[in-house]
Amino acid sequence: MIGVKDLRKSYGESEVLKGIDVTIKKGEVVVIIGPSGSGKSTFLRCLNLLEIPTGGHIFVNEQDITSKDVNIDKIREKMGMVFQQFNLFPHKTVCQNICHAPIRVKGMKAVEAKELASGLLKKVGLLEKIDVYPSSLSGGQQQRIAIARALAMQPEVMLFDEPTSALDPEMVGEVLAVMKDLAKEGMTMVVVTHEMGFAKEVGDRILFIDQGKIMEENNPKDFFENPQHPRTIDFLSKVL
Ligand code: ADP
Ligand code: MG
Numbered sequence: 001m002i003g004v005k006d007l008r009k010s011y012g013e014s015e016v017l018k019g020i021d022v023t024i025k026k027g028e029v030v031v032i033i034g035p036s037g038s039g040k041s042t043f044l045r046c047l048n049l050l051e052i053p054t055g056g057h058i059f060v061n062e063q064d065i066t067s068k069d070v071n072i073d074k075i076r077e078k079m080g081m082v083f084q085q086f087n088l089f090p091h092k093t094v095c096q097n098i099c100h101a102p103i104r105v106k107g108m109k110a111v112e113a114k115e116l117a118s119g120l121l122k123k124v125g126l127l128e129k130i131d132v133y134p135s136s137l138s139g140g141q142q143q144r145i146a147i148a149r150a151l152a153m154q155p156e157v158m159l160f161d162e163p164t165s166a167l168d169p170e171m172v173g174e175v176l177a178v179m180k181d182l183a184k185e186g187m188t189m190v191v192v193t194h195e196m197g198f199a200k201e202v203g204d205r206i207l208f209i210d211q212g213k214i215m216e217e218n219n220p221k222d223f224f225e226n227p228q229h230p231r232t233i234d235f236l237s238k239v240l
Pocket of ligand 2: 040
């Protein structure tokens with residue numbers, strides 16, 4: 001579904017992604033781990049063209065999205081993104097947050113969008129919050145709304161960039177549970193996280209990124225039980 005070939009990204013003189021090659025199959029959950037500053041966020045942001053790559057190619061369903069004539073908005077519609085900071089619109093209710101893009105981008109009717117929002121809120125366990133404002137919600141609840149909002153565009157892939165890193169510890173579980181449900185339903189997911197339990201349990205494949213390169217890649221069992229690269233071993237010794 002996604003093919004990344006020799007992806008490079010530089011900011012000025014400094015090359016942050018130094019040739020990333022990876023393929024992601026439909027329905028696969030790929031977990032990305034690695035030290036701070038290694039290029040994980042940059043990689044995710046290149047996937048949905050929030051950052052424009054400076055080299056290489058990204059194919060989504062065989063379409064090269066790095067080619068000049070591509071419609072960036074159409075590509076982004078296919079990819080839901082959830083960030084560390086939930087970025088909900090503070091002056092909109094939960095319902096309005098979720099309905100915004102389907103109405104504005106897809107031209108969905110308000111009634112229809114509200115129905116969609118209700119369904120998604122049920123899925124993330126927050127239907128009773130449909131008419132409140134984000135400020136009245138906990139961090140974990142806000143992040144679950146952010147996930148519902150991303151799902152409202154019916155994306156083909158969900159990209160998560162450290163979705164639980166800004167949360168108080170007691171709220172991490174509820175967000176991971178929603179993500180786990182999504183994975184079970186067959187959603188294609190790319191997840192940057194420091195939650196090693198989630199990586200082991202839900203990931204189909206783990207990528208370890210360091211200094212702008214994929215240093216190691218394996219299924220969770222072999223990755224965690226038998227890491228090969230010295231940098232992976234060193235990283236795991238610090239986080240496990
Ligand atoms: P990670 O998510 O793994 O912590 P990032 O992808 O955020 O890493 O950042 C990788 C490197 O790129 C860091 O050194 C960071 O300072 C740099 N970087 C990220 N975004 C920008 C930017 N917009 N301009 C310049 N440098 C950036
Ligand atoms: Mg990051």
